[in-house]
Amino acid sequence: MPLIDLTIKQAATALAAGETTSRALCEAFLARAEAVEPRVKAFLSLDREDVLRQADEADRRRASGAARGPYDGIPLAVKDNINVTGQPCSCGSKILAPYRATYDATVTRKLREAGFIFFGRTNQDEFAMGSSTENSAYGPSANPWNLECVPGGSSGGSAAAVAAREAPAALGSDTGGSIRQPAGFCGIVGLKPTYGLVSRFGLVAYASSLDQIGPMTRTVADAAILLDQICGLDPMDSTTLPGAHGGYAAALEAPADVRGLRIGLPTEYFAAQGLAPDVRRAVEAAAKTYEKLGATLVEISLPNLRYAVATYYIIATAEASANLARFDGIRYGARSPEAKDLLETYRLSRAKGFGDEVKRRIILGTYVLSSGYYDAYYLRAQKVRTLIRNDFLRAFEACDVLLSPTAPETAFKRGAKSADPLAMYLADIYTISANLAGICGISLPCGTGDDGLPVGLQLMGPALGEKKILQTAQAFENVAGPAKLPELD
Amino acid sequence: MGTNAGTGHIDARYVADLARIELTDAEAARYNAQLNAILTYVEQLQEPDVTGIEPTAHAMPLANVLREDAARPSLDRAPVIKNAPADVDGIYVKVPAVIEGEES
Numbered sequence: 001m002p003l004i005d006l007t008i009k010q011a012a013t014a015l016a017a018g019e020t021t022s023r024a025l026c027e028a029f030l031a032r033a034e035a036v037e038p039r040v041k042a043f044l045s046l047d048r049e050d051v052l053r054q055a056d057e058a059d060r061r062r063a064s065g066a067a068r069g070p071y072d073g074i075p076l077a078v079k080d081n082i083n084v085t086g087q088p089c090s091c092g093s094k095i096l097a098p099y100r101a102t103y104d105a106t107v108t109r110k111l112r113e114a115g116f117i118f119f120g121r122t123n124q125d126e127f128a129m130g131s132s133t134e135n136s137a138y139g140p141s142a143n144p145w146n147l148e149c150v151p152g153g154s155s156g157g158s159a160a161a162v163a164a165r166e167a168p169a170a171l172g173s174d175t176g177g178s179i180r181q182p183a184g185f186c187g188i189v190g191l192k193p194t195y196g197l198v199s200r201f202g203l204v205a206y207a208s209s210l211d212q213i214g215p216m217t218r219t220v221a222d223a224a225i226l227l228d229q230i231c232g233l234d235p236m237d238s239t240t241l242p243g244a245h246g247g248y249a250a251a252l253e254a255p256a257d258v259r260g261l262r263i264g265l266p267t268e269y270f271a272a273q274g275l276a277p278d279v280r281r282a283v284e285a286a287a288k289t290y291e292k293l294g295a296t297l298v299e300i301s302l303p304n305l306r307y308a309v310a311t312y313y314i315i316a317t318a319e320a321s322a323n324l325a326r327f328d329g330i331r332y333g334a335r336s337p338e339a340k341d342l343l344e345t346y347r348l349s350r351a352k353g354f355g356d357e358v359k360r361r362i363i364l365g366t367y368v369l370s371s372g373y374y375d376a377y378y379l380r381a382q383k384v385r386t387l388i389r390n391d392f393l394r395a396f397e398a399c400d401v402l403l404s405p406t407a408p409e410t411a412f413k414r415g416a417k418s419a420d421p422l423a424m425y426l427a428d429i430y431t432i433s434a435n436l437a438g439i440c441g442i443s444l445p446c447g448t449g450d451d452g453l454p455v456g457l458q459l460m461g462p463a464l465g466e467k468k469i470l471q472t473a474q475a476f477e478n479v480a481g482p483a484k485l486p487e488l489d
Numbered sequence: 490m491g492t493n494a495g496t497g498h499i500d501a502r503y504v505a506d507l508a509r510i511e512l513t514d515a516e517a518a519r520y521n522a523q524l525n526a527i528l529t530y531v532e533q534l535q536e537p538d539v540t541g542i543e544p545t546a547h548a549m550p551l552a553n554v555l556r557e558d559a560a561r562p563s564l565d566r567a568p569v570i571k572n573a574p575a576d577v578d579g580i581y582v583k584v585p586a587v588i589e590g591e592e593s
Binding site for chain 1: 505527530531533534542548549554564565568573585586589
């Protein structure tokens with residue numbers, strides 16, 4: 001098997017057996033990236049020398065019997081909003097173009113301690129605001145299945161890199177679907193953990209009460225492996241959840257069995273306007289597959305779901321307007337050379353440094369927090385958020401997991417939605433509610449649409465229900481086979 | 490408030506001033522149109538009855554999270570200062586003049 005076809009699990013086996021080296025693995029992925037990057041543009045930066053230096057260190061550790069564990073020497077692409085010491089962390093924004101990370105995010109530190117190789121910085125919508133990577137200040141990434149289409153977003157570069165076999169896996173971040181939607185569009189697996197399962201320390205904040213880092217992989221097993229590495233309580237993030245977490249890969253070792261599992265189909269999701277017939281067909285076929293495997297399908301109503309998009313775009317923009325206040329051209333990032341005083345430094349640095357969508361969301365967020373509008377918009381959205389959360393709490397009394405599409409349609413053409421921000425927002429309906437409710441969700445491939453592009457199947461579980469959704473996803477993957485990836489030759 | 494949210498209207502330039510972002514005339518006109526369309530869309534949040542409903546700030550409520558108050562090493566100064574757009578002797582971040590007439 002060509003090295004670029006290896007999953008994390010397979011690469012670990014091959015490394016342990018001495019069948020390959022970290023250097024050979026990294027060289028294979030670097031060669032692949034060199035061949036396809038001009039078309040895919042998944043990476044904002046990929047430092048060949050740095051990758052090979054890390055690989056040689058890993059090989060030396062392994063040769064001397066001091067490997068950091070089974071994954072020592074396996075390359076992993078990282079979204080450009082997660083800090084890795086010494087590397088760029090531009091968040092897809094011009095305002096952070098000159099910035100180099102001065103510390104490791106907690107997930108970075110953990111993955112470093114496990115021996116993973118930091119393999120480049122992946123493209124994203126600026127500050128994770130978008131669903132297509134078209135909002136990157138450095139140009140869009142392409143969907144490896146159809147280069148005229150978007151890979152989704154905001155973690156579109158991570159999804160494209162994995163689907164194009166430029167890396168075996170990647171990290172993304174998900175605030176309203178930014179892991180699951182691009183995973184769905186690119187035909188790979190993407191998991192958004194329960195809020196608080198993974199530390200956000202060192203993730204550049206977009207909306208702090210919604211953001212989570214998670215794995216983007218070719219297989220369900222690889223998602224479990226990465227989640228094991230990055231989860232857990234962190235003194236540097238007061239919102240991480242206490243308790244013993246992990247054991248996700250181990251939970252997949254037993255044969256996946258969904259007999260007796262109650263799978264909820266949210267009525268409102270399947271009745272949604274804009275759900276494409278081919279996506280509906282593929283997702284309903286997946287539900288039937290589960291039924292054949294012995295699961296019970298249950299109709300579930302989530303009556304407040306219809307408010308999810310409106311709730312999200314108030315809460316997320318409010319939090320973003322506060323979080324992005326730190327980018328002011330003073331301590332780091334780009335400073336406008338034309339500014340004559342401090343106020344102009346702020347105004348011009350931010351005007352030049354931020355792109356269109358970021359400015360739009362900062363203005364909306366500032367507005368909904370401003371005096372006279374706070375109660376009407378922000379406070380009210382927080383109360384509706386409670387209603388949405390209660391809907392899910394009730395739903396998980398009647399079922400074990402929820403099944404839905406990841407997105408209402410397959411990947412769209414570049415430019416198709418960029419003129420109408422609201423249309424782009426409305427396409428997030430299936431993913432946004434998991435962030436508002438703080439629950440976990442996974443997207444996995446479930447066939448293709450009429451256009452031959454992948455369809456994403458979303459499974460959502462209750463808070464800390466990661467084992468359940470991973471096992472359920474594994475059962476489907478066992479039937480459907482692991483993700484098929486495009487040749488791109 | 491509550492009931493008059495439907496009358497909400499964004500003056501993009503005014504709000505951008507609050508957020509310290511300079512807008513061009515074209516941007517202000519475009520944002521006015523787009524943001525007021527979004528405001529119209531979010532008016533639906535006035536529909537559900539939220540009487541007696543507590544707001545959710547975080548989905549997983551945790552309170553009084555403390556960690557040990559122990560001294561730990563800070564970030565290295567040199568790479569941090571190197572990230573600043575301007576510095577003084579590699580020790581301080583250089584900031585534009587705050588008060589008129591002052592040498593920065």
